Amino acid sequence: MGKIVSFLGRRVVKSLFILLAIVLINFALIRAAPGDPALVIAGQSGASDPQYIEQLREKFHLDEPLPQQLWTYVTDVATGDLGYSYRQQRPVWDLIAERLPATLLLTGIAYVFSLGMGLLLGTLAAVKVGRWSDTAITTIALLAYATPLYWIGLMMILLFSVQLGWLPAFGYQSVGAGLTGLDHFVDVAAHLVMPVLTLGLFYMAVYARLTRSSILEVRDMDFVKTARAKGLPERRVVVRHVLRNAVLPVITFAGIQAGYLIGGSILVETVFAWPGVGRLAFDALLQRDYQVLLGIFVVTSIMVLVFNIITDLVYTLIDPRIEVS
């Protein structure tokens, strides 16, 4: 137990330094892009004079020297304040927080769906390797893996919304319907189907392929032969011996995907007009809304770091040979 505590302590300290580095690099990268929010707004207003641009720069605190802006930002973040979006006139944390539920709902369900289906299909394919079901699964996985997400999304909208009228195409609820209770639940669930499938199919394919190849590597190893020789039933061999050893690369990848639960669905959120954090980031980038963009980077970075640590801990649970150190 002491081992784990000291492991956690060391990792957290390390993570803080990494986070600081990430903030610095992000800050520098964003500022390296030409153009600033004042110019974007002027461009969209169809009018500008020097006074207007100056007002905007002053309002956004862009008239201060860069090191001072950076210092203000880092100290604010250190005290848990992600800053203020002058463009949207709201605190950054509020903006992110109001988009978080929608995004987590979408990515969370897609995560569970892709992980579950991926493991299942991958195992099935590996067990029946070379047979028709393996071929079918591998082909589907390859297609889902290679097809651009937004294209799948648009094709699904064309089929299920435009042609068949079975599923709603946009948003997360029927706007203005004022539904409550079970109706509301069904409504949101119907809105979720296509975005979740679109987002989940890609990761499902990744997990399926990983699981399949990993199992194929493990299944001919000596300890598996031993298990079979002991006369264990095939199901037990696969689940207890093969899968447990084969699942490590899948966990690695699942850890990475979990890190992107917050910001990783920009395309899907855009195509389906899903009001999530990914779109907030995309809009912020186009509008040069520095504070919002940095805020999302920070939150996403923290998620990645946290899930890295969790992944390492999960390793030790599944494979006792790996020790925390």
Next chain:
Amino acid sequence: MRSTDTKSARRAWYRRPQRGLMAAAAAALLALPVAGTLLPATAAQAADDTQAVQKGGTLDIILNPEPPILILGLNQQAPTQLVGGKIYEGLLRYDHDLNPLPGLAKGWEISEDGLTYTFHLRENATWHDGEPFTADDVVFTAKTFTPETNPRWRLIFSHVDTVEAPDDHTVVFNLKEPFPAFIIGLGVTNMPIMPAHIYEGTDYNDNEMNDTPIGTGPFKFVKWEKGSYVHLTAYDDYWQDGRPYLDDIYFRIIPDAASRALAMETGDADISQFGNIEPFDVPRLSKLPNLELTTKGYEMFAPMAWIEMNTRKPPLNDRRFRQAILYALDRGFIRDNIFFGLGRVATGPINSVTTQYTPDVQKYPHDPEKAKALLDDMGLEPGSDGVRANVEFLVMPYGEVWTRLAEYIKQAMGKVGVQVTLRSTDSAGWAQQLSNWDYQMTNDYVYQYGHPALGVARTYISDNIRKGVLFSNTMGYSNEKVDELFAKAAVENDDAKRAQMYAEVQKILAKDVPVAWLLEMEFPTLLNKRVHNAVTTAIGTSDNFADVWVEPKQ
């Protein structure tokens, strides 16, 4: 309650009608009895009652991109105008020919000498919080609020000497000199009247009411679900009896262009405007049985698209080179194949749907031989590889159309021996490089706001060569005669004299080609046929929608 929409009618996605373009397999699936019972009323049945106004109902409008704020007085971007135009009102409105119509001013007089403008205001108009609307609001907005917040009004207001309110429902503007464009500049897109009781004496940008806009318009603000929709509802105490007809308006935020086209197709959205739909989707959508297309309602904006050339840099500093570019381009081809028939080939600096336009200028038909002759004349002979000159072209990052246009320009100019290198960036980068003169050629389109003194002169006068400022004279063109004509014409009260000055300046500019005019742009407004009266004025869908009514959703 005025509501006629039922909950299930709003949740229309699960009972979508069958469409003609159905694939065979899909048709088979839809032939299920359930789907059959849900088919909509026939078109003939719907057409019967289109004449009688129907009260109530809900309208869905595409909103893109999501505006940063809805206070129209603080932000003049097109999406803000679309929403804010229903909440706020201006003194005047304008018909498609830019003739003023009553707005918050029910009548007005202009003195003979063109110096005094008197407006009589609506007596029964109120703010959405119940406060009465008075002349104080107008004086505050014109004199204090808008000069600080809107650069376009700043230009107009520089001609104004005093603004006075002799009584609660009269406002008098005294001008320093005649400025005939003044009467065009009083719409909601330039000077929306703001509530003095909320903003007077506060820091406008930090006002705590900025989350809940309060206007005098037919619709009041209900809710803004960020990233999803904006909801407005009918204002029951609107000054015009029996208006608005609609109960609710929802502005749907749909960020992806292909998804927006689908939303119009499925009926999820009833109205799209400006560049919401990519031009290549417009011909297909406008043929759908449930949609209709109009290009009216942009007369106030009347954008002109051109190739902007940095006249500080050779060979672009030579008029012959700029003329050669116009001869090298087939602008009819650009209109028909890149803008899919939207727009008119431009003849000069002024858009023909606004005021003071003359067609009587030097013309530039598609003539590559003439272009080559002009380049020969400059001494730009083709080298062994056929290249006479190299120029760099900054692609305008405002959608696929502009990328295709840049590619066409590269090809057309290559044919006369000018090698064009395309450079790409995003909108912030584009704005910075253009406004800091760090470019050779690019595309741009600029709104003309109904009058050359408001939206045309700024591009060509030397006073407006200002580094770091977008939509100024970024190409660095300078011609004393042009400066003088624009300055004099703006303050000329005599119609005939003014027209003559503007005609002369157009002739000079058409010869100098400070920018290579491509198209008087038209934007496609797509409307679901169940929507009536949506486009009746010079600002189209940005107007207040008091008279708009809808048939029930199918």
